[in-house]
Amino acid sequence: MTGARRRRPTMDDVADVAGVSRGTVSRALNGGHHVSGPARAAIDRAVRRTGYVINPHARSLATRRSMxxxxxxxxxxxxxxxxxxxxxxxxxxxxxxxxxxxxxxxxxxxxxxxxxxxxxxxxxxxxxxxxxxxxxxxxxxxxxxxxxxxxxxxxxxxxxxxxxxxxxxxxDRAGARQMVEHLVRRGYRRIGMITGPADTPGGVDRLAGYRDVLGEVDPRLVVAGDYTQASGVAAMERLLAGAPDVDAVFVASDLTAAGALAALRRAGRRVPEDVAVAGFDDSRIAAACDPPLTTIRQPxxxxxxxxxxxxxxxxxxxxxxxxxxxxxxxxxxxx
Amino acid sequence: MTGARRRRPTMDDVADVAGVSRGTVSRALNGGHHVSGPARAAIDRAVRRTGYVINPHARSLATRRSMxxxxxxxxxxxxxxxxxxxxxxxxxxxxxxxxxxxxxxxxxxxxxxxxxxxxxxxxxxxxxxxxxxxxxxxxxxxxxxxxxxxxxxxxxxxxxxxxxxxxxxxxDRAGARQMVEHLVRRGYRRIGMITGPADTPGGVDRLAGYRDVLGEVDPRLVVAGDYTQASGVAAMERLLAGAPDVDAVFVASDLTAAGALAALRRAGRRVPEDVAVAGFDDSRIAAACDPPLTTIRQPxxxxxxxxxxxxxxxxxxxxxxxxxxxxxxxxxxxx
DNA sequence: GCAAAGACTGGAAGCGCTCACAGTTTTCGT
DNA sequence: ACGAAAACTGTGAGCGCTTCCAGTCTTTGC
Missing domain, CATH: 3.40.50.2300 (Response regulator)
Known part of the structure; x- marks a missing residue:
């Protein structure tokens, strides 16, 4: 329909068709201040007729803003x-x-x-x-x-x-507190944690929130993860080995919690009857886990x-x- | 450190510092053909000294390419x-x-x-x-x-x-065939399908692949889904109601398959002993399902x-x- | 009715770059 | 050593837009 690739219309073309100057077209296209009704109408029509689309590079060059x-x-x-x-x-x-x-x-x-x-x-x-x-x-x-x-x-x-x-x-810190307090409220007593990486604010703050509630706990209750699923499996195994009487674990991410869940299943522990698992993130995977994860949703x-x-x-x-x-x-x- | 926000250096500034013309700087910066060694070196130095960065808008305006x-x-x-x-x-x-x-x-x-x-x-x-x-x-x-x-x-x-x-x-079609053939090879006989939406190529092609292998099947074996998890639950329930003897189901997406899995669990059917479930996509969720999903990976x-x-x-x-x-x-x- | 204040307009000077062109220098074959 | 070809360089004309400026034409207050 459009035929051969033609030169794209410029603002001058629009100005010609509308019978005004380029400056007026520019003003009309940028808020329309100081442009008379008839001129504006003519320009509108000309824009439609020519199929004019503003060239953003030229505009950015002139305005020094790229949008x-x-x-x-x-x-x-x-x-x-x-x-x-x-x-x-x-x-x-x-x-x-x-x-x-x-x-x-x-x-x-x-x-x-x-x-x-x-x-x-x-x-x-x-x-x-x-x-x-x-x-x-x-x-x-x-x-x-x-x-x-x-x-x-x-x-x-x-x-x-x-x-x-x-x-x-x-x-994150308040979120972690929320979750650990929830676990406490549910009656869990030996609450472990699988952390995130220590070089991320999230990793640090979630651990801090856990400590806010529980204070200095048995060091065997806290093991390191790195947000991955695999690290959840490994960390959970370590946790079970170091503190077999753990009855709940707060995991710094859902994905890692999914790994923890798998490790618990393999160890023959039921969730949440034997060990409760809490995640963080409310990622898509949380609802798909078995059982579905209790977690913290970030907005x-x-x-x-x-x-x-x-x-x-x-x-x-x-x-x-x-x-x-x-x-x-x-x-x-x-x- | 940088002090007040100063005018950014232009190509002319670089040219001045390097003691050459703007054209030469431009050439040096675009492949460097037809630029003498000393000039190139001087320009390099000048670029570093001035902290020059090319203005992409000006360049795009001139070249009519935006990169x-x-x-x-x-x-x-x-x-x-x-x-x-x-x-x-x-x-x-x-x-x-x-x-x-x-x-x-x-x-x-x-x-x-x-x-x-x-x-x-x-x-x-x-x-x-x-x-x-x-x-x-x-x-x-x-x-x-x-x-x-x-x-x-x-x-x-x-x-x-x-x-x-x-x-x-x-x-998609060949992928669906691959999967259904796999199910056949495993000995499943009543193989159902939960489709994707009929207005997507994926939905259409995966169903076509299923039909390529099984031909015209009992219509009760094919129920519609829409790639969502919820649709997987509903579709699986419909499938179990219409064809209780189904022993495998090919689902057009992993997410939907996760829904199907949940419905089967609720219905008391074991996977894969009672009913096999096959997904499509190999999305993250596939490996996290219980049991992990057999699926088709797209490259x-x-x-x-x-x-x-x-x-x-x-x-x-x-x-x-x-x-x-x-x-x-x-x-x-x-x- | 008149000056002052606005509304509107066209023209021109950029924004910072590329590229064709013409001019100068070098290279090289013979 | 000479001419032709190739390498190098500066100049200038855009690319398509915004925006300032100086005008013209209306309003409006008094």
Missing amino acids: SVAFILSEPQDRLFEDPNFNILLHGCTQALAANDITVLLTLAGTPADRARVSRFVTSGHVDGALLVSTHTGSPLVDELVDQQVPVVACGRPAGHEHRISYVASD WARISTEMVRLLLRLLDGEENAAMILPTELVVRESA | SVAFILSEPQDRLFEDPNFNILLHGCTQALAANDITVLLTLAGTPADRARVSRFVTSGHVDGALLVSTHTGSPLVDELVDQQVPVVACGRPAGHEHRISYVASD WARISTEMVRLLLRLLDGEENAAMILPTELVVRESA
């Missing part, structure tokens, strides 16, 4: 990409930004080499700001971005940079919208801000 | 976003494109209103091409993109547009790299092409 932000995934293991919650986050951010006519540029910064690339990318003016997702602490990328004065909002507490960039996080949808809100405010020149969101206890059958 | 492509997610229900395989796809594409210095712009086209936005977005020259992910057939977006002569590669067979755009798909990583390869070829002016990739049978304990 896009980078979504930086800074995770060496790409582990986040396996996390369904990450989907929700990405989706939520993309949608909230789209509502403001801002596009998301997806950027992977797994390797150190990537980091240089991303840093260049962000400072080139390609984007107006960045959303940073990374679980591990001490990423040098944060320093670089801050140095470049790029507006950045992080997801999760950026350990060591709390006052230098904005961030939105869920209250991912809310996190994404708040991240976007904070970023928009930064773009408006406001100051950095932090935001801690409450978690929710989801009681199913495992505890 | 970025849109990743269009055209799924009304955002269901794909819950699928871990989608992660792999997005990740794979982003990575493969980054290797070619191409950025991914994430674009959601769930609602019809979004569609217009996306269409404008893509035709504005913001991107050089698009990767299209959508499960449902007959999306008008495809027509629009084809009309606009935008290079597009779809993920999955774009029913009704097979010859108009490039695509990469896994061989998502490969799909993503092939999509990118095809898109790069399109950008080079080559013709549309299709690619069907083989699936893999993953035998676990459920069948």
Whole structure:
């Protein structure tokens, strides 16, 4: 239908057809202030007739704004990409930004080499700001971005940079407390924990929450995991070996809890009759477990919208801000 | 450290510092042909000294290439976003494109209103091409993109547009055959199926594969699902009611199979002793099921790299092409 | 009725880059 | 040593848009 690939119409073409100048067209297309009714109508018609679409590169060059932000995934293991919650986050951010006519540029910064690339990318003016997702602490990328004065909002507490960039996080520590208190309330007495990695804020805070409730416990009750399913199997076995009388275990992630469940089944312990299992994240897998996992839900949808809100405010020149969101206890059958 | 936000250095600044002209700097930065060694060295030094980073908007304006492509997610229900395989796809594409210095712009086209936005977005020259992910057939977006002569590669067979755009798909039909043949080989005789939605190529092809092996079966053996877990529960109950002697069931998705598993457990049937259950997708949930699901693995990583390869070829002016990739049978304990 | 304040408009100067072109220098075959 | 070819370089004309500026034309307050 459209025939040969023709030169795309420019603003001048629209101006010609509408019988006004390019400047007027530009004004009409940007809010329409100082444009008369007839002129606006003529321009509208001309836009439709010519099939004009504004050229974002030319516009960005002139305005020095790109109307896009980078979504930086800074995770060496790409582990986040396996996390369904990450989907929700990405989706939520993309949608909230789209509502403001801002596009998301997806950027992977797994390797150190990537980091240089991303840093260049962000400072080139390609984007107006960045959303940073990374679980591990001490990423040098944060320093670089801050140095470049790029507006950045992080997801999760950026350990060591709390006052230098904005961030939105869920209250892991309070969430862990919620869960452990739930276990206590249910009458469990020997409550163990399988932790997350000690170099992630989540890993640290969830353990802290556990300690908030139980204080210094028998060290054999606390074993290390790393958020993976396999680590859950191993950790549970270690826990059963070190403290056979454990009657409940708080696991720092659902996936790891699924591993713990498998280990318990293999050990012939019933859940929750013999040992209760509590997860964290309320990921998709939680409801599919057997028995379905009692877990802590993080408000991912809310996190994404708040991240976007904070970023928009930064773009408006406001100051950095932090935001801690409450978690929710989801009681199913495992505890 | 960097002090007040200063004007970013331009190519002219670099040229001044290096003592050459802007044209020479440009050439040095784009392949470096026809630039003498000393000039190149001086420019390198000047770039480092000034902290110069090329302005992509200016470059895109001049070259009429954006070095970025849109990743269009055209799924009304955002269901794909819950699928871990989608992660792999997005990740794979982003990575493969980054290797070619191409950025991914994430674009959601769930609602019809979004569609217009996306269409404008893509035709504005913001991107050089698009990767299209959508499960449902007959999306008008495809027509629009084809009309606009935008290079597009779809993920999955774009029913009704097979010859108009490039695509990469896994061989769902052959995969379904593989699985049903596996069930037959294991000695199952009353093999039922819970299908996917009839308006998705996957739904259609997997059913076709089932029929390829078993021919026209007792209609009570085939019940409809829609890829959700809930539909798996309902469908399995219907199947047990209509064909109580069923001894195996091929389910069009793992998630649905998890639902079927739950329904069977509730009905007191053991898996696989009483009824075997086979899934499709090898999603994360498959291994976490109890018992772990026998399923069909789709080569998502490969799909993503092939999509990118095809898109790069399109950008080079080559013709549309299709690619069907083989699936893999993953035998676990459920069948 | 008049000046001042606005509303509207066209023109022109960029935004920072690429690329064709013309001019200069070097290389090299003979 | 000479001409042709190749390598190198600077210049200038865009790419398509925004925005400031200086005008013209209406309002409006008094």
